[in-house]
Amino acid sequence: xxxxxxxxxxxxxxxxxxxxxxxxxxxxxxxxxxxxxxxxxxxxxxxxxxxxxxxxxxxxxxxxxxxxxxxxxxxxxxxxxxxxxxxxxxxxxxxxxxxxxxxxxxxxxxxxxxxxxxxxxxxxxxxxxxxxxxxxxxxxxxxxxxxxxxxxxxxxxxxxxxxxxxxxxxxxxxxxxxxxxxxxxxxxxxxxxxxxxxxxxxxxxxxxxxxxxxxxxxxxxxxxxxxxxxxxxxxxxxxxxxxxxxxxxxxxxxxxxxxxxxxxxxxxxxxxxxxxxxxxxxxxxxxx
Amino acid sequence: xxxxxxxxxxxxxxxxxxxxxxxxxxxxxxxxxxxxxxxxxxxxxxxxxxxxxxxxxxxxxxxxxxxxxxxxxxxxxxxxxxxxxxxxxxxxxxxxxxxxxxxxxxxxxxxxxxxxxxxxxxxxxxxxxxxxxxxxxxxxxxxxxxxxxxxxxxxxxxxxxxxxxxxxxxxxxxxxxxxxxxxxxxxxxxxxxxxxxxxxxxxxxxxxxxxxxxxxxxxxxxxxxxxxxxxxxxxxxxxxxxxxxxxx
Amino acid sequence: xxxxxxxxxxxxxxxxxxxxxxxxxxxxxxxxxxxxxxxxxxxxxxxxxxxxxxxxxxxxxxxxxxxxxxxxxxxxxxxxxxxxxxxxxxxxxxxxxxxxxxxxxxxxxxxxxxxxxxxxxxxxxxxxxxxxxxxxxxxxxxxxxxxxxxxxxxxxxxxxxxxxxxxxxxxxxxxxxxxxxxxxxxxxxxxxxxxxxxxxxxxxxxxxxxxxxxxxxxxxxxxxxxxxxxxxxxxxxxxxxxxxxxxxxxxxxxxxxxxxxxxxxxxxxxxxxxxxxxxxxxxxxxxxxxxxxxxxxxxxxxxxxxxxxxxxxx
Numbered sequence: 004x005x006x007x008x009x010x011x012x013x014x015x016x017x018x019x020x021x022x023x024x025x026x027x028x029x030x031x032x033x034x035x036x037x038x039x040x041x042x043x044x045x046x047x048x049x050x051x052x053x054x055x056x057x058x059x060x061x062x063x064x065x066x067x068x069x070x071x072x073x074x075x076x077x078x079x080x081x082x083x084x085x086x087x088x089x090x091x092x093x094x095x096x097x098x099x100x101x102x103x104x105x106x107x108x109x110x111x112x113x114x115x116x117x118x119x120x121x122x123x124x125x126x127x128x129x130x131x132x133x134x135x136x137x138x139x140x141x142x143x144x145x146x147x148x149x150x151x152x153x154x155x156x157x158x159x160x161x162x163x164x165x166x167x168x169x170x171x172x173x174x175x176x177x178x179x180x181x182x183x184x185x186x187x188x189x190x191x192x193x194x195x196x197x198x199x200x201x202x203x204x205x206x207x208x209x210x211x212x213x214x215x216x217x218x219x220x221x222x223x224x225x226x227x228x229x230x231x232x233x234x235x236x237x238x239x240x241x242x243x244x245x246x247x248x249x250x251x252x253x254x255x256x257x258x259x260x261x262x263x264x265x266x267x268x269x270x271x272x273x274x275x276x277x278x279x280x281x282x283x284x285x286x287x288x289x290x291x
Numbered sequence: 292x293x294x295x296x297x298x299x300x301x302x303x304x305x306x307x308x309x310x311x312x313x314x315x316x317x318x319x320x321x322x323x324x325x326x327x328x329x330x331x332x333x334x335x336x337x338x339x340x341x342x343x344x345x346x347x348x349x350x351x352x353x354x355x356x357x358x359x360x361x362x363x364x365x366x367x368x369x370x371x372x373x374x375x376x377x378x379x380x381x382x383x384x385x386x387x388x389x390x391x392x393x394x395x396x397x398x399x400x401x402x403x404x405x406x407x408x409x410x411x412x413x414x415x416x417x418x419x420x421x422x423x424x425x426x427x428x429x430x431x432x433x434x435x436x437x438x439x440x441x442x443x444x445x446x447x448x449x450x451x452x453x454x455x456x457x458x459x460x461x462x463x464x465x466x467x468x469x470x471x472x473x474x475x476x477x478x479x480x481x482x483x484x485x486x487x488x489x490x491x492x493x494x495x496x497x498x499x500x501x502x503x504x505x506x507x508x509x510x511x512x513x514x515x516x517x518x519x520x521x522x523x524x525x526x527x528x529x530x531x532x533x534x535x536x537x538x539x
Numbered sequence: 540x541x542x543x544x545x546x547x548x549x550x551x552x553x554x555x556x557x558x559x560x561x562x563x564x565x566x567x568x569x570x571x572x573x574x575x576x577x578x579x580x581x582x583x584x585x586x587x588x589x590x591x592x593x594x595x596x597x598x599x600x601x602x603x604x605x606x607x608x609x610x611x612x613x614x615x616x617x618x619x620x621x622x623x624x625x626x627x628x629x630x631x632x633x634x635x636x637x638x639x640x641x642x643x644x645x646x647x648x649x650x651x652x653x654x655x656x657x658x659x660x661x662x663x664x665x666x667x668x669x670x671x672x673x674x675x676x677x678x679x680x681x682x683x684x685x686x687x688x689x690x691x692x693x694x695x696x697x698x699x700x701x702x703x704x705x706x707x708x709x710x711x712x713x714x715x716x717x718x719x720x721x722x723x724x725x726x727x728x729x730x731x732x733x734x735x736x737x738x739x740x741x742x743x744x745x746x747x748x749x750x751x752x753x754x755x756x757x758x759x760x761x762x763x764x765x766x767x768x769x770x771x772x773x774x775x776x777x778x779x780x781x782x783x784x785x786x787x788x789x790x791x792x793x794x795x796x797x798x799x800x801x802x803x804x805x806x807x808x809x810x811x812x813x814x815x816x817x818x819x820x821x822x823x824x825x826x827x828x829x830x831x832x833x834x835x836x837x838x839x840x841x842x843x844x845x846x847x848x849x850x851x852x853x
Contacts, residue, residue, distance in 0.1 A: 094587075102824070103822060105822030109819040229653065266657060270658045277654070278651065365734055386723060390720055407713075410719075
């Protein structure tokens with residue numbers, strides 16, 4: 004029973020990390036119909052920049068901000084210089100953003116080397132804490148989960164309770180209508196895109212402390228984030244939350260119970276879900 | 292009384308809370324030219340979608356030459372001899388004119404699974420294509436990419452795609468939409484000259500075209516049938532004038 | 540096919556035949572690799588260039604056939620004559636299963652195939668008892684049919700070249716046929732195809748299975764070239780590159796995938812001899828292709844060669 008509870012906590016903390024990355028991806032796809040294979044690169048760059056800042060200043064909060072900013076900056080450049088040119092052409096988007104991901108990944112390898120590096124965390128987070136059911140759990144993971152929940156709540160409030168959120172939801176639902184009502188769609192795009200890439204970079208710092216930063220991390224986490232977004236439904240924030248939880252838990256249980264088939268445990272249901280309900284759990288039916 | 296070419300009995304289509312087609316019943320005799328008119332949003336295209344199989348009606352029965360086709364898929368209805376043009380041009384722009392016609396011809400044949408013979412070398416396809424294209428006035432464009440055809444030429448091609456397999460029932464959804472008056476005249480003349488072996492159902496906005504071609508006219512309003520009669524009867528009817536002309 | 544194309548192909552074939560006489564083992568092996576990956580790219584391009592489906596799982600069939608042949612020969616001592624068809628069959632069977640992905644379109648298709656590709660990679664990586672895990676299967680013997688054995692790189696090159704030529708001939712007929720035209724019709728106007736009497740799903744599924752067969756053939760050749768196979772063969776990277784090679788070379792064309800394979804592999808080999816940033820170069824090439832040459836190399840060549848004023852002719 005203890006193992007089960009432990010794995011559940013593991014799943015939840017991983018879910019928190021996945022949500023931070025997936026929420027941005029789902030909103031950029033939902034609102035702007037952009038498939039961005041470089042979303043993982045924002046995570047990677049954020050992680051490395053956060054690493055540098057954490058090592059030089061010893062300030063974790065600063066590292067988090069720096070990582071987020073790095074992600075946002077890279078995202079901004081990617082949007083303006085590359086993604087803008089592809090219009091609605093998903094094929095071109097995949098191609099151009101994969102190219103960008105290759106460039107960023109390889110440069111990162113050159114600059115920071117091939118070893119996995121752990122991002123230093125503040126002393127207070129380095130210990131363990133006692134949780135119910137006799138579980139002794141790393142404080143950092145609890146912190147990570149709390150951050151994930153906090154961001155989820157904040158995003159949800161933004162999305163459901165503010166005017167901007169209403170505009171975003173309307174845009175996800177029907178983009179042409181939104182521009183017809185006079186809302187500045189371009190500005191909306193910039194805000195959502197910046198938020199998404201900031202969160203990606205930010206999660207890169209957290210991931211760097213949790214899982215280490217290493218070349219190839221951008222692809223591993225991107226694939227997981229994609230599963231989250233597919234299961235939850237492209238364009239749905241709630242879907243990203245539920246999807247992250249499902250993926251995080253399936254991953255933890257899979258690794259624990261069927262380590263040789265763990266990817267199958269995760270991707271199999273996803274593939275089946277996609278075949279019979281492509282819009283995922285919460286996605287709208289008009290996504291193409 | 293011979294079997295009607297098309298028979299609709301209490302056909303209704305709901306989209307969530309919206310009733311697009313409401314309890315429509317009609318019969319079209321073989322060889323007849325029936326025109327469907329009605330203001331925007333009257334449900335004409337939705338009705339066509341039900342008949343051609345793009346959507347399934349929520350209730351009601353549709354029969355084609357006595358056969359129940361209500362639940363058949365679109366492709367199956369085509370195999371039974373239903374041909375259709377669309378209001379918004381739906382020809383294949385990235386293919387050549389010949390390839391468009393070839394696809395229309397192959398659609399109802401087992402040969403669509405052929406994996407060895409080159410389509411470009413199929414002489415019978417080319418000959419038939421040229422014959423049909425000449426009939427609508429699109430000569431000399433066989434190997435041209437559709438994207439370089441004018442809109443009027445694309446509408447002509449659209450008609451060819453529907454006609455090439457000699458359908459028993461032809462559904463024309465505003466075939467003259469977006470055409471210049473001269474093109475409109477030419478196309479209506481072609482439609483008028485089609486053989487009576489083809490039963491024709493047409494949606495038209497242009498009253499003159501409609502009334503010149505129609506044997507009988509069905510008027511739809513808000514998804515329901517308002518009136519049915521000869522072209523003259525419909526033209527003179529005061530309710531129709533109010534509903535239809537009042538909107539212009 | 541017109542005169543210029545025919546002459547160009549004959550010339551290319553001639554060059555290809557003469558290669559081992561003119562260049563050393565390094566180039567012969569590299570060219571063999573280009574031919575094999577070109578075939579993988581071609582298999583993915585049947586779906587992309589003709590049916591409009593962007594598949595990220597074709598390296599899975601490639602890897603499964605490679606692994607099957609390798610495991611049968613190395614672990615069970617099965618002869619090449621049986622292991623080769625078994626490998627191709629295994630990859631194609633997987634294709635019949637993964638072919639269910641054609642129930643989706645557009646982005647969803649990309650994502651389903653991405654997931655499917657990842658599953659196979661995961662199996663290769665995690666199911667150590669079957670696949671040897673990280674280290675994969677090594678010591679695969681040279682390809683042999685009874686007493687006939689391939690003993691050097693040139694012989695293998697000619698074998699692969701022969702297979703590629705045969706595949707290209709059949710592929711060319713396939714894409715010019717009614718079936719190929721139907722795929723392009725589906726790509727460009729699926730709803731219309733339904734109203735013309737086609738069932739797009741059936742055509743797409745068949746195309747998918749055919750493409751998985753092609754990828755499986757390439758996979759078997761691959762395992763004999765390398766004499767080993769490991770999970771990297773089924774990696775996301777390989778899956779992405781299969782499609783990227785086709786695009787860079789010219790999607791929807793006969794030789795585009797091979798040109799793309801040549802370019803990508805050539806770049807990788809050439810660039811990494813003097814500096815380590817070959818992925819940066821590759822990434823820049825992809826970006827450049829999207830911005831300036833969406834038709835790939837073949838598209839560029841065609842544009843350069845066609846006189847202005849012949850617009851509208853196919």
